[in-house]
Amino acid sequence: MSKVLIIGAGGVGRVVVHKCAQRNDIFREIVLASRTKSKCDSIAAEIKQIKVATAKVDADNVPELVALIRKEQPQLVINVALPYQDLTIMDACLETSVDYLDTANYEPLDTAKFEYSWQWAYQDRFKEKGIMALLGSGFDPGVTNVYTALAAKNYLDEIEEIDIIDANAGDHGQAFATNFNPEINIREVTATCRHWENGEFVESSPLSTKRVFDFPEGIGPLNVYRLYHEEMESLVKHFPSINKAQFWMTFSDNYLKHLEVLQNVGMTRIDEVEFQGQKIVPIQFLKALLPDPGTLGKTTKGKTCIGVIARGKKDGVRKQVYIYNICDHEQCYAETNSQGVSYTTGVPAVTGAIMMLTKQWHAPGVWNMEQFDPEPFLDEVGPLGLPHVVVEGEWPEL
Numbered sequence: 001m002s003k004v005l006i007i008g009a010g011g012v013g014r015v016v017v018h019k020c021a022q023r024n025d026i027f028r029e030i031v032l033a034s035r036t037k038s039k040c041d042s043i044a045a046e047i048k049q050i051k052v053a054t055a056k057v058d059a060d061n062v063p064e065l066v067a068l069i070r071k072e073q074p075q076l077v078i079n080v081a082l083p084y085q086d087l088t089i090m091d092a093c094l095e096t097s098v099d100y101l102d103t104a105n106y107e108p109l110d111t112a113k114f115e116y117s118w119q120w121a122y123q124d125r126f127k128e129k130g131i132m133a134l135l136g137s138g139f140d141p142g143v144t145n146v147y148t149a150l151a152a153k154n155y156l157d158e159i160e161e162i163d164i165i166d167a168n169a170g171d172h173g174q175a176f177a178t179n180f181n182p183e184i185n186i187r188e189v190t191a192t193c194r195h196w197e198n199g200e201f202v203e204s205s206p207l208s209t210k211r212v213f214d215f216p217e218g219i220g221p222l223n224v225y226r227l228y229h230e231e232m233e234s235l236v237k238h239f240p241s242i243n244k245a246q247f248w249m250t251f252s253d254n255y256l257k258h259l260e261v262l263q264n265v266g267m268t269r270i271d272e273v274e275f276q277g278q279k280i281v282p283i284q285f286l287k288a289l290l291p292d293p294g295t296l297g298k299t300t301k302g303k304t305c306i307g308v309i310a311r312g313k314k315d316g317v318r319k320q321v322y323i324y325n326i327c328d329h330e331q332c333y334a335e336t337n338s339q340g341v342s343y344t345t346g347v348p349a350v351t352g353a354i355m356m357l358t359k360q361w362h363a364p365g366v367w368n369m370e371q372f373d374p375e376p377f378l379d380e381v382g383p384l385g386l387p388h389v390v391v392e393g394e395w396p397e398l
């Protein structure tokens with residue numbers, strides 16, 4: 001009998017609302033709040049199983065958030081706004097003693113730097129209040145952390161290496177579009193690459209390391225590029241036996257060609273520039289021109305495949321295990337009016353919420369996904385739409 005407040009009415013927010021409504025045995029009351037209330041209303045109008053209440057909120061404004069939480073009295077706030085709002089929403093949860101969940105770690109608006117330090121710094125205050133924060137309950141971060149925890153629990157005595165590999169083998173039919181918030185996506189892809197090796201993060205130029213990975217179930221070989229991704233920071237902390245961690249993502253030649261030109265002409269800059277007497281941030285202007293990822297569902301075809309290859313030893317013998325999910329964009333759209341990238345983020349957010357509300361995962365403090373038992377989560381996320389496959393075998397070093 002739980003009430004949730006969902007903040008953010010974008011692509012991911014739409015999936016979260018649809019999925020909470022499907023599980024109205026747990027989510028008995030749903031409130032969707034965002035900066036633009038009309039977007040909340042149009043999502044609410046799609047939902048048949050349960051009435052979804054909507055509200056306008058500026059999630060950069062703590063007193064506004066506190067007033068909304070006090071009025072609605074949810075058991076949990078699900079933050080699927082942008083990473084810039086993580087800390088203000090956590091502050092409001094502290095002030096009102098309500099549990100918190102998000103899908104992406106805090107990023108300051110003026111620096112493309114994402115790390116957990118800001119949110120881990122809330123540990124003592126959340127503990128003192130007796131409330132819980134679950135960080136990064138999307139797919140990557142999120143399910144990839146859970147897959148790593150499963151490899152550690154059931155398949156390897158010690159994990160030595162992980163490769164997290166994310167393929168969007170879908171096509172949206174647009175010349176250039178990003179599959180989640182364009183500003184966040186481009187900041188992530190153009191950031192300096194970091195991977196973990198022998199006890200430290202090693203830097204390299206963005207997108208400078210390319211490999212080919214042969215994806216399963218008919219997707220086949222695709223180019224993958226090494227990126228920094230936030231789950232590596234928590235995974236190497238919580239599994240200190242990991243001596244190498246890398247994150248890989250597919251990009252089409254077409255995406256990379258457009259991105260290179262946009263970068264070269266300065267359109268991905270995140271600092272303010274003067275334009276006709278006004279200050280504008282080029283990447284925010286670019287976001288306004290690009291297709292809204294939330295509208296790509298109708299035309300997106302193909303699959304996503306996201307998973308983790310974990311390598312280590314079992315009973316003294318070197319062993320590898322690959323745990324992955326395959327998700328079909330068209331099926332996601334048929335079910336939730338959203339493409340697969342929003343779906344693969346929203347479904348784990350709802351699963352994390354179920355874990356917290358049913359107390360299968362619940363403890364005061366600030367937590368990453370891999371710190372809990374992976375199996376109850378996987379038992380829930382499969383039937384909710386994202387089943388996993390485990391293959392033990394041999395994969396070439398990436």
Ligand code: NDP
Pocket residue numbers: 007008009010011012013033034035036039057058059060080081082083085103104136137138139140141142179180181182184293294341342344345
């Ligand atoms: P969208 O841009 O589609 O949606 C973001 C929503 O947040 C919009 O409705 C926006 O409102 C709202 N919002 C932004 N700022 C504020 C504010 N100050 N106050 C209130 N509402 C605000 O993004 P996505 O749905 O694609 O992504 C949502 C989150 O999911 C992001 O944090 C993203 O990083 C994360 N993500 C995580 C992944 C994972 O696997 N872990 C993968 C993909 C995304 P408005 O419409 O008015 O702009």
